[in-house]
Amino acid sequence: MSAMPLPERPAPALHEWRTILRHRWPLRWMHWINLLCMLALVGSGLQIYNAHAALYWGEASHFATPLFATQAVQGKDGRLRGITRIGDARFDTTGVLGVSDNKLGEPVRSGFPGWSTIPGSKNLAMGRRWHFFFAWAWVLNGVAYLVWSLASRHLDRDLALRRRDWREIPRSIADHLRLRHPVGDEAARYNPLQKLAYLGVVFVLAPLAVLTGLSMSPQMDSVMGWWMDLVGGRQSSRTLHFIAMTLFVLFTLVHVVMVFYAGAINELRSMITGRFKVRYPVAAAPATLSQPPVGEEKDHD
C-alpha cells in the first residue's frame, strides 16, 4: 500500500453503483414456486422412470433394443453391475445408474439412485402422487406467469427479441466467452442469449413437457391423435418427456452457473428482494440512467 500519489497518471475510471428494482414481487414469487415444483417433478419423475428404467421410440416398447436404459446385470462374481445403454453402446455406471447403494449402503437395482428420487426408495404409487400434484401446481404457476408477463408487459419489454437482439447475438457470445460483464443499462436488461434461453424454456420446453406428459395417458390419447401422429407414439412421448426433463435440468445448471458468473449475491438478492446493483460509469450515469430508484415499481422487473 503506497501513500504516494501518482499525479502523472490519470485517475482510474470512476464507477457509481446504483440499486435498482430488477424483479417485481409476482415474478420473484413465481420464480421460486417454479423451482420448488421443478425439483418435485424431477425427483418424482425419476421415481416413475425407475419403475421401468428404459426408453423406446414409437408406439410400443421394443424391450430387447431400448434407445436408453439403466439396467442391472449380475456379474460372474455374483455382484450387481449397473449398465447404462445408449443405443448399442454399453457403459458401466455401477454406483450411479442401474445399480446404486440404498440407505443401508447395500447395492440395489435402481435406474436412478435413491438420492435423486422422491420418495428415496422404490415407491411408484407415491412418486405418481407427488408428480401429479406438482404438475398441477407447476402448470397453474406457469399460466399465472404468462398472464402476468403479458399484462405487466414483462414479456414484451424484457423478453421479446428485438432486431437489435439478433444483431447483438455474436457480440453477446463473445462477451460470454471473454467473461466480460456488461455495465450500466446493459447489465440491467436481459442479453440476447439469456432471452433465447428463457423464451425457449417457456415456449418450447414447458409445452413439450406438458404435451408429452399428457399423451402418456391412454385416456388423453383418445383426443391427442394429432400429437401422437407427430411424435410417433406413446413410447416416443415418454422418451421426449425424459429429454425435456434433461434439458430443464441442463438449463437450470447453466442458469445457476450464470448466476455465479454474474455475481451470486447480487443476482440472488435481485430474485429475493428485487434489489439489484448496477455499475454505471460515472460520467455516463446521469445521461443513460433509465432505471428508477428502488421503490418505484412501475416499469422495471
Add this chain to the structure above:
Amino acid sequence: MTDDVIRPSRRRLLRGAIAAAGGGLLAGCDALTRNEGFVDLLGSVEPLNQRVQRFLTGDRLAQEFPASMISPVFRPNGSIDPQTPEYLALKRAGFADYRLRIRGLVEKPLEFQLEALRAMPARSQITRHDCVEGWSVIGGWTGVPLAALLDLARVRPGARYVVFHCFDDLSNDGSRYYESIDLIDAYHPQTIVAYAMNGAAIPVANGAPVRMRIERKLGYKQPKYVHTIELADAYARFGGGKGGFWEDQGYDWYGGI
C-alpha cells in the same frame, strides 16, 4: 463492493450449504411422504385429474392400430400363472367349467359359459396396453361389450360401480385381485369382456379364459382371470376399500394417466 466476490472460505461454506440443503430437501421429501396429511394433500388433485380427463375426452375411443403393429410378445405382468385352487381346477379342465357371473344390483343375475359368450355379438379391437410402469405393448382383443351384458342383466337404479372379481391371489395372502370402474367406463364401447387375444384363446399369462379390456385405462385397471362382475352402489366394502388391488396399495382409482 465485495458483494460480488466469493472468497474461497465462502465458497466452501456455500458448497457445504448446498450439499446440506440437497440432503435436507430429500430427507424432507421422505418425511413428508410418511405424513398422512401430506399424502392426502398430494392425492387431493386426483378428482381434478379425473374430471379434466372426462371433460376433455368424453366418450372418445382409444387409438386402434393395424394388425401389422401387434407386438411380438404381449408382455404379461402381475399374476402370470395363478395358483389358487379354483383356478387350477378350471385350468386342468381346459376352462370347460368356467362361468362368468353377473350379480349384485341387477334385475336378473346371469351366468355365461364361454360358448355363450363366444356366440354373442362381439367387438374386436387392436389397442395399446399401457402399464403404469411406463411400457406399452399392442395386442388384438375380441370380446363381448360389457354394455351388452349389463343390458341383458338390467342394471338396477342405485348401481354406480362395476366390481370385477378375479381368480388370482397376487399378494399371496389368501385375498383375490379385484377392480372397479364406474358406469360411464362400463358402457364405453371399447370396454369388452375379452375371450380372445390376437385371434386365439387368451393365454394363461394374459388372463385366460376371460379378462377385461377397458382401453382408456392403465393396465392395472383391466383385470385378468375375471369370474364375477358385480354391480354395486359403492366399492368401499370390497378388498381394502379403495376400489382395487393396486388402489389398496396407494395407486389412483381412476387410472387414466
